[in-house]
Amino acid sequence: MDINQKILEIRNLFEKDVSILGKDEIYLKYFSKNTGLITGLIKEIPRLGIEERKVWGPKINSLSKELEENINLIDESSKLLIDETIKLTKGEKGYLHPTTETIREMNNFFKFYGFSVVEGPEIETEEYNFRKLNLPENHPATDLQDSLYINPGVLLRTHTSSVETRVLTENQPPIRVVVPGKCFRNETLTATNSSFFYQYQGVVVDKGITIKNLIQTLTDFHHHLFGDDVVLRFRYKYYPEVSPGLGTDIQCRFCRGEGCSVCKYRGYIEVLGSGMIHYNTLKMCGIDPEVYTGFAFGMGLDRLVMQRYKIDDIRKLYGGGIIYK
């Protein structure tokens, strides 16, 4: 063993430790009975030959004395103490709006299934917002009172289905898209109803698309969103732009379908409307309904977002009433 080298190393190490470690820690590191570095050196002395002992013994002793004195001189108060048990505050990163975060998560799911993400204008014509969705004039759902009109025939889109008709008109199958988007209705504001809200729409048109494909897609999607243990219920539901229509509910997690105040005693919570795209819609959009079939689904995003992030009022979600921690 090269004792000279060892002494040098210990001295260098000690200099660094003095600025980092506390008084007790440093004492233990060098002088503890079992693991102390100086203790270790002293333990080596008896193993040396007589001549070496004569030379190195005093050197080791003087190093030991020197370090001990230096340790006593350490002024604890001047030292920068780092307590690693204290949690640091968070960094300078910002957060996404809960709706964007949710949309991204959904998009990621659908991208994996070959869907593109598209968008369309918010200022729409009746043609795309109503007519091509098989909603003729005078249809109760097209009541002027329920939509925000800018000019006669021009309004803010009332659903993302308007983007569906645009995509179907501007593209030929195969088509697979999802549409997250802002929608508008002429409503009086309440905690659950807003004139401004978000919808998420999905559209598939191709050869041989069936209602079985729709149910599979919705099942996978809900498992992704709510976990594999979610219980789904599919039922017939009418929407003018589809036939056959399909409503999708998830079983209430609180009562397991028995009915409680959370699910308004229905046992299930409605999440989504869907169906096979109406024959007339495909036709009006320039797609041959005898060759191609397809499905579409649409859901309100806000209730889902509010549930996930524990927001009780839609006016807070989009009215500037939320901040991030």
Next chain:
Amino acid sequence: MIIPLVWLKDYIHTSKSPKELAKAFTEIGLMLDKPIYGEVLDLEHRMDRADWLSIIGCARDIAAFEDLKLHFPKLISQKLKKTEELFIHIKSDKVNRFRTRVIKDVKVGESPKFIQDRLAAYGLPVINNIVDITNYVMVEMGQPLHAQDIDKFEKKEIVLRETAENETIQTLDSSLMKLKEGTLVLSENGNPICIGGIVGGLRTGVTENTTNIILDSGNYDQASIRRTSREVGIRNETVLRSEKFLSPELVDLAIIRATDLILEHCGGEAFENDDFEKEKYHPRIMTLHKERLDLISGENYYFDQAEKILEALEYEIIENKDNKIKVQVPFFRTDVEVEDDLVADVIRIYGYSKIKPQPINNYPPTDITPATLKFEAKITDLLISSGFHEHITDPIVKFDGVESRIAFLNSVNSEKDSLRLSIKETLQNVLKSYSKHGKSEIKIFEIGNVYSKEGENLIEEKVVGIMYESGDNQKNSEYIRRVIDLILSNLNIAFVLKTSSKHISIFSNERELGYFNGNFAELKINDLIKLTSFKSYVVTEFENLSKEDLTFVSHIDSQNGEIIEYAKNVSPLVAKIEFLGEFIDGSNRKVTFRFYTAYPNESKKIREEIMGNTSKRFNVTFIS
């Protein structure tokens, strides 16, 4: 639709519990909407199925689903002797059908118990046998009807017409009501006695002294009913039905059934009176192809059940051969438009819970996600990583008279009747919330549309709005300026700034891509996309650049950025240019910048070129 089970069981015999029936109704399209109280189901009604606004209609579908027999009430008084007691004049094209009957010598009194029980379970008040029977038949068959006391008519006529200005009516359930011009009414001797398809009037109403009645049942323009109902503020059981697409043929069913019940329970003698029909009814014939059913359902076994299902739903089977079923659509199914609706009926009654899911097998199509969306995400991520919080705010604001602002024609809310011109208008609401929570340094942004109009042109444009608020104006503008640098340098967009009275505009390639002012900046996403270009940030070799500083005396503040930007492009040998600072020297504003070049030997020439061209172009003086 409210379904008292005691009433439902008049038409189907089932021992199923309310809960089991609710489950079945839900699966076929009539979702249980409210908790079950006792023996009454409250089911959600979708507007297309006008026939589901009747107990018999709901019973028909549940019978088909549960494979039960439907016991339809026997109709007796199909044809009667004609009388011309009251003349009917139709003077409005909002009337599709108006059929009347006269019943003489009725005894008004209490209704039989079964009617009282059913109306009470449904939630309708019990009044007298005549009125109760019209209500009973309305709920049973889904067609509103109406009885009036003939002896209270001053003239023996009913005119269906649209009101002139300032007409009024005394309704059964309220005081004097003023009617808007163009309201469809039944009138007698010039005065409205009833708002067609909505509510009856007090004057000709049936009372305990009534002995002769006229029974009418009509079908009117649905949109007009909805409009009038809103105008007069009445939404009763009659309106709920009249405003839907009821078949004009349903009138017959209702008036015959009501006559039968009146004759049985109130006595008297019945006669046909006038019957107006705008258009003759033609039954619709449709064909269900096995091929189509297989295509939509994805299975080949549905077709075997199709005839039985369609028959149970009262489609009349005309022919079933060669994998095609030709049917006559029942008159009450006004919702059936295309063959897929027959497909829907078959799959629905077969049971949605029996559909087996199957993944899509086709190849996924080409990705058509527009570049804008990916680009937006990139800007979002850039800002998030710089500590900005994303917010989304409702773009609807109060109209302030600004000409370029888009306003709505019909908003119900006077505080929200137009669209934002800038994100700032709505994003600043978030600022207040942060301040309220005691946050002192607020960094927020939103990506969304702003809206404006130029003449007839309506413009929606996607922008990113960025806000920094520290409470110190100087600090705010410096920070915002830095964020703009951050974004544009990340996107590799060269830009110059130009000051105007409103704000500082950001220009690149002669295009104004945004502006900033105080604590806020707004950039147009579409312009950013057009201008952005790829930039390699990788350095592989050591670049030995030599540098030189230049100082000039500026005259106009807002030009300096432009001057430096210009200087950069004077010589291709300039590798980069850096702004060093500006200082005031007496009355002069001096600006210093530094250029770098990889050609030190050409340094002097470059320097002269920059000084020469720049001073000529901008009329500034360089200091040596």
